[in-house]
Amino acid sequence: MYAALWRALPGPVWLRLLIVLVLVAGILWALAYVVFPWAADVLLPQDVTVEE
Amino acid sequence: MPEQTRTRPRARRRLSVVGVLGELLITVGVLVLLFIGWYVWLNDVIVGSEQTQAATELQQQWAEQSRDERGEAGEPAAPPPPVYEGQSPDSAPVRAEPGVVNEAFATLIVPRFGTDYARTIAQGIDVRDVLNSRRTGVGHYPGTQMPGELGNFAIAAHRNANGAPFGRLLDLRVGDHVYVETADGWYEYTFRGLEYVLPNQVDVIAPVPRDAGADPAERILTMTTCNPLFSTDERAIAYSVMTAWYPREGGMPAELSELGQEEA
Numbered sequence: 001m002y003a004a005l006w007r008a009l010p011g012p013v014w015l016r017l018l019i020v021l022v023l024v025a026g027i028l029w030a031l032a033y034v035v036f037p038w039a040a041d042v043l044l045p046q047d048v049t050v051e052e
Numbered sequence: 053m054p055e056q057t058r059t060r061p062r063a064r065r066r067l068s069v070v071g072v073l074g075e076l077l078i079t080v081g082v083l084v085l086l087f088i089g090w091y092v093w094l095n096d097v098i099v100g101s102e103q104t105q106a107a108t109e110l111q112q113q114w115a116e117q118s119r120d121e122r123g124e125a126g127e128p129a130a131p132p133p134p135v136y137e138g139q140s141p142d143s144a145p146v147r148a149e150p151g152v153v154n155e156a157f158a159t160l161i162v163p164r165f166g167t168d169y170a171r172t173i174a175q176g177i178d179v180r181d182v183l184n185s186r187r188t189g190v191g192h193y194p195g196t197q198m199p200g201e202l203g204n205f206a207i208a209a210h211r212n213a214n215g216a217p218f219g220r221l222l223d224l225r226v227g228d229h230v231y232v233e234t235a236d237g238w239y240e241y242t243f244r245g246l247e248y249v250l251p252n253q254v255d256v257i258a259p260v261p262r263d264a265g266a267d268p269a270e271r272i273l274t275m276t277t278c279n280p281l282f283s284t285d286e287r288a289i290a291y292s293v294m295t296a297w298y299p300r301e302g303g304m305p306a307e308l309s310e311l312g313q314e315e316a
Binding site: 001002004028031032036037039040041044045046047048049050051052 | 067071072075076083086087090091094095098177179183184191193208209210211212213214218249251252253254256257276277278282284287289
């Protein structure tokens with residue numbers, strides 16, 4: 001799958017590498033700021049207050 | 053050799069179901085590891101620094117306000133010499149509880165939590181808008197007393213994740229100072245002890261903790277967070293008692309300026 005994606009990218013190797021790095025950076029950003037915060041709220045709810 | 057020339061233009065490998073499945077599983081495994089790393093470490097660094105930034109901005113705003121007020125009063129250009137001495141808690145001003153929820157009205161400074169530790173304290177304990185927020189993190193229990201007021205100024209924050217404002221709550225030692233800064237100045241509280249209770253033990257935030265209905269004679273600061281770490285089964289409670297008041301005109305408490313906390 002990843003090999004096929006790599007072949008599907010246009011341009012010489014350095015350009016493909018650049019595209020991959022930009023994509024990976026974007027995905028990591030989206031994970032850290034959007035996906036993971038949402039997942040943490042859903043999977044690991046927290047409670048720090050005292051209430052009846 | 054004819055055989056070699058036949059294989060030279062490599063045949064495009066076809067996607068096999070097993071191959072794709074395998075790569076997807078590896079991807080999921082990597083994502084889970086990334087999530088764990090983010091949850092226990094990276095998120096606290098990101099959100100913690102944002103919360104500290106928010107606290108610093110608020111402190112700078114108060115310092116500027118204070119300078120402007122002094123300037124407008126037509127006083128001489130040179131400010132009065134700093135006092136740097138704590139005054140009796142009895143002389144501390146008490147503000148009314150803010151009517152607006154989810155907005156910061158004070159900051160929390162705890163030298164034991166780190167030399168540059170500062171977080172904002174917002175009104176209310178809403179999970180999404182205060183405790184999980186990148187701008188606040190520490191919440192004030194509505195209905196409990198305000199800083200400097202006789203009774204109990206009760207606040208809550210996360211011990212792990214979301215910036216973990218109370219991540220080192222259990223590191224507090226008797227005698228450690230906990231400062232609450234407002235536009236008026238610094239309320240110095242001194243840590244007295246820890247307690248572990250069940251989540252429904254609401255009398256820890258009573259005016260006299262664990263003695264609901266009693267008349268308060270002291271100014272208590274109660275910090276609540278979850279316990280054990282990564283669990284919601286119990287609550288860890290830290291009690292401090294107010295020991296001094298530092299008005300803004302007198303300057304920042306010496307302990308904080310020596311730590312390098314900036315007076316903007």
